[in-house]
Amino acid sequence: MASAIFKEREKQVYLKGSRPFDLECEKESLAGAVSQRACVFCGSRVVLYPIADALHLVHGPVGCAVYTWDIRGALSSGPELHRLSFSTDLQEKDVIFGGEKKLYSALVELIDRHAPKAAFVYSTCIVGIIGDDLEAICRRVSEEKNIPVIPVQSEGFKGNKRAGYNAACRALFRLVGEGSTEGISPYSVNILGDFNLAGELWIIRDYFKRMGVQVVANITGDGRVDDIRRAHGAALNLVQCSGATMDLAVMMKEKYGTPVMRVSYFGIEDMAEALYGIARFFKEPSIMERTQQLVREELSALYPELQRYRKALSGKKAAIYVGGAFKAFSLVKAFRHLGMKVVMVGSQTGTQEDYRELEAITDDGTIIVDDSNPLELSAFLQEKEVDIFVGGVKERPIAYKLGVGFCDHNHERKEALEGFVGMLNFAKEVYSSVMSPVWRFVPKNSQGMLDGLSSHKEKILRCVS
Numbered sequence: 001m002a003s004a005i006f007k008e009r010e011k012q013v014y015l016k017g018s019r020p021f022d023l024e025c026e027k028e029s030l031a032g033a034v035s036q037r038a039c040v041f042c043g044s045r046v047v048l049y050p051i052a053d054a055l056h057l058v059h060g061p062v063g064c065a066v067y068t069w070d071i072r073g074a075l076s077s078g079p080e081l082h083r084l085s086f087s088t089d090l091q092e093k094d095v096i097f098g099g100e101k102k103l104y105s106a107l108v109e110l111i112d113r114h115a116p117k118a119a120f121v122y123s124t125c126i127v128g129i130i131g132d133d134l135e136a137i138c139r140r141v142s143e144e145k146n147i148p149v150i151p152v153q154s155e156g157f158k159g160n161k162r163a164g165y166n167a168a169c170r171a172l173f174r175l176v177g178e179g180s181t182e183g184i185s186p187y188s189v190n191i192l193g194d195f196n197l198a199g200e201l202w203i204i205r206d207y208f209k210r211m212g213v214q215v216v217a218n219i220t221g222d223g224r225v226d227d228i229r230r231a232h233g234a235a236l237n238l239v240q241c242s243g244a245t246m247d248l249a250v251m252m253k254e255k256y257g258t259p260v261m262r263v264s265y266f267g268i269e270d271m272a273e274a275l276y277g278i279a280r281f282f283k284e285p286s287i288m289e290r291t292q293q294l295v296r297e298e299l300s301a302l303y304p305e306l307q308r309y310r311k312a313l314s315g316k317k318a319a320i321y322v323g324g325a326f327k328a329f330s331l332v333k334a335f336r337h338l339g340m341k342v343v344m345v346g347s348q349t350g351t352q353e354d355y356r357e358l359e360a361i362t363d364d365g366t367i368i369v370d371d372s373n374p375l376e377l378s379a380f381l382q383e384k385e386v387d388i389f390v391g392g393v394k395e396r397p398i399a400y401k402l403g404v405g406f407c408d409h410n411h412e413r414k415e416a417l418e419g420f421v422g423m424l425n426f427a428k429e430v431y432s433s434v435m436s437p438v439w440r441f442v443p444k445n446s447q448g449m450l451d452g453l454s455s456h457k458e459k460i461l462r463c464v465s
């Protein structure tokens with residue numbers, strides 16, 4: 001393992017039990033290490049992308065727009081304007097003479113053509129270098145077209161993905177507070193940090209409906225501009241993906257006094273605790289009763305099914321590498337329910353607090369890593385002989401090249417993994433990947449198969465002779 005880690009990164013890797021906990025994180029990525037992290041622009045794009053009735057215009061070279069085109073499997077129950085990728089396609093001439101005119105024309109044309117409820121204009125690396133005044137162009141178009149046109153200051157080079165989350169939250173905060181709060185129940189929430197991947201948000205909204213809790217705004221999965229504008233009227237902000245949306249929750253707390261609760265909708269305990277926590281917050285006995293009933297019903301359907309998968313998967317080893325560490329907590333617990341052992345866990349943007357919590361819930365010998373790269377991850381997977389790797393699009397090829405099972409738990413997933421039903425889907429997916437017969441054919445496992453084949457061949461030859 002040691003040979004795969006650059007000297008400058010040694011303090012960002014920790015082997016639990018080897019020494020007192022002292023992991024470094026929240027640093028800029030090491031140049032040349034080929035970090036798995038995305039750029040600032042990408043960070044802001046993944047947060048804002050699921051707002052389905054807004055126009056998303058990337059001010060920069062077409063490559064930045066292509067890189068983030070349809071970047072999430074974020075479903076919409078209505079408009080799908082978010083799925084189109086628009087770019088000002090900056091060229092050398094624009095770099096020399098400036099791209100403001102091009103930006104103005106693109107905005108006017110797109111707003112006339114698509115009539116969006118709002119427009120987000122993303123700044124990319126080159127815009128940061130040439131210094132186009134996004135704020136001024138957006139203000140001008142906003143006045144002319146009478147819709148919010150919001151600059152997202154997300155120049156790719158100005159930090160890491162976390163800075164992009166912050167830029168997105170600042171852009172969103174410009175919308176909050178503009179709409180009417182009429183008709184909002186005292187038992188109401190905003191859902192922050194859920195991106196409606198594979199329709200997961202609809203599962204969670206259904207739970208809240210059964211509890212008697214109103215959802216004011218989904219921020220940002222299946223998002224609508226008008227809902228976000230009245231989000232300040234909700235009684236509580238529920239923050240799931242805390243790295244991405246906690247900054248918005250903090251701004252809303254400071255300005256509107258909206259309380260914040262961190263939740264996770266993944267796995268059994270965290271899903272149940274999220275619902276009970278909300279019920280406790282409202283101090284309304286009927287909400288608590290309905291919540292207890294809901295959890296009872298869901299678990300009685302889930303447990304017998306889960307046992308089947310647990311039987312097959314017990315003792316298998318898992319590695320986790322995700323964007324935000326909060327999701328990793330739930331995944332560690334979810335694997336325990338399947339009788340599996342997590343031997344490596346890491347994230348792109350975890351904080352000290354996140355990693356301390358990971359250290360507390362993992363077993364001795366677990367590798368905990370911040371801002372990793374393909375070289376390290378490959379070495380960890382091999383050293384720990386893992387059976388399944390959980391990650392996203394950039395981790396998938398690492399797993400497959402090493403002949404290891406893979407579970408997509410990131411932007412692009414097509415399977416709903418949230419909620420109680422999501423735990424069952426997760427178990428099914430892990431089972432299908434880990435137990436797939438295809439792994440018998442990869443080089444590291446093929447010797448046994450070849451031995452089997454040759455003995456089979458010998459038997460046939462003996463019979464024939």
Ligand code: SF4
Nearest residue numbers: 039041064124125156
């Ligand atoms: S913003 Fe910069 S780092 Fe990000 S995709 Fe565009 S050019 Fe690359």
